[in-house]
Amino acid sequence: MLAALMLAAFTFNTAENLPIGLLDLVSDSLGVSLPAVGLLVTGYGVTVAVASLPLAHALRAVPRRHVLTGVLAALVVSSLGGAVAGSYWPLLGARLLTALAQALFWAVTGPVAVGLFAPEVRGRVVGALSVAGSLALVLGVPAGTWLGRQHGWPVPVACLAVPGLVCLVTIAALLPASRPEDEPAAYGGSPDVRRFTTVLAAGFLSATGAFAGYTYLVTFLNEVSGFAPGTAGALLAVFGAACLAGVSVTAALLDRFPHVALPTAVATQALGMLGLSAAGGRQAVAVLCLVLMGGALGPVFMTAQNAMLHWAPGRTDLALAANSGAYNAGIAAGAALGGLILPLAGARGTFLAGGLLTAGACVVLLVGGRGRRGVGADAEAR
Incomplete structure (x- = not known):
């Protein structure tokens, strides 16, 4: 069951980011402009933000x-519909149909998955x-980009229906149809409204900061760091590999150090962005x-999700x-x-602003966490 949920996460994240490598195609x-095609990405993100x-x-x-089979059915239909x-x-x-499905998928998948263990x-x-989900950036999107450039952009879009259908059948066959409120992880383990709102605010600030710079990363690497335009793909691959490594290492340590995982990830992101702004003209420092x-980028969202499972004031x-x-x-x-x-x-300047916003997220976490027990203390008490 966990493997099916992981495959679904990989497929949804691939679907979300696949157009980035296929914009020109x-x-x-x-016969539409590149900015119009760009709305396939930005409109997707806005839909997830508004609809979740x-x-x-x-x-x-x-x-x-029923919810998971429904969202996976929507993924299959939207993939085939988009391809034709x-x-x-x-x-x-x-x-937008895929975005609506993904908005609901990430809301219900966490409680279902952790409730199995x-x-x-x-x-x-x-x-x-x-x-x-991170593997989508390292494997899914590059593979889809290559396939699209070999056989046309509809081919990788349609291919997303295959893993979606596999996940749909697996979940429909194996996941019990119990009431949501009766599931083991339906409610927060240590409800705390203050920490909940703190994590929400810090997550918003860190995401705003990260993408203020990351959106223009290639421009930075070319104009500030002086890398040749042909190296952008390799540098983005390094970024993706670092994201996967960060998520993997954090995942292995998250149960042991849950109370420091989110602040550490946010602080690391701030350090990287401010370092790029201050000394990104040196190529070794830039890398x-x-x-x-x-x-840090992947672990920020992951550790925030984990914190929500502990501090959710309700469902x-x-x-x-x-x-x-x-x-x-x-x-x-x-x-x-x-x-x-x-x-x-x-x-x-984009990385300076992004780094300062991320540093602000660190301050929010420090102030919001004062005088209260962390997740780690709660876990040890239990």
Whole structure:
């Protein structure tokens, strides 16, 4: 069952980011501008941000088996529909259907997955889902980009229906149709409204900061660091590999050090971004800071999700939906902020602003956590 959920996480994250490598192909094929095709990515993120909590709330009483099979059916239909779309608007509609499915998927998957295991290993379960999601950037998107350039962009879009169908059949056959409120991880282990809101705020700030710079990373590497344009692919692969490594290491340690995992990840992201802004003109330093930022980006979201399972003041699915919505809102806000800063202060300025926002997230976590017991203390008490 966990393997099926991991495969679903991989497939959804691949679907989300696949257009990034196919923008020019879609633009030429459908006869629309690159900015219009870019809406296939930004519109997706905005949809997830807006829809996560309302969808989770509306379907809070529906058995998780039915919800998951429904979202996977939507993934299959939207993948096939997008592949046969002969014009821009049907393709955009298929993308938005996938986004709605993903918004609900991340809300319900965490409680379902961790509920299959004992509480003392739940951090590793959250980590396993995050590793699968991170593999989409390292394997799924590059493979889909290659396939699209060999056989046309509809081919990798349609291929996403295959793992989606496998996951749908597996979950429909194996996951019990129990009431959501009766599941082992339906409610937070240590409900705490203050910590819950602190994590939400820190997640939004860190996502805004990260994507204020990351959106213009290639521009920074070319204009500030002086890398040749042909090296961008290799440097992005280094970033993706660092993200996967960071998630893997954090997943292995999350159950032992849950109370410091999120602040450590956010601080590492801030260090990498501020380092790029201050000394990114030196190529060796730029690569080091790129690794720090990449190694922290995935763990920030993963550790925030894990914190939600502990501190949710009510149902964990609603808490996870709120966290996903806040993070995706931060992604959209960061990309917009970076676009405003770029013509005024250049690519270096986008990373300075992003690093300062991420440092602000560190302050929020420190202030919000004062005088209260951490997750680790709660776990030890139990």
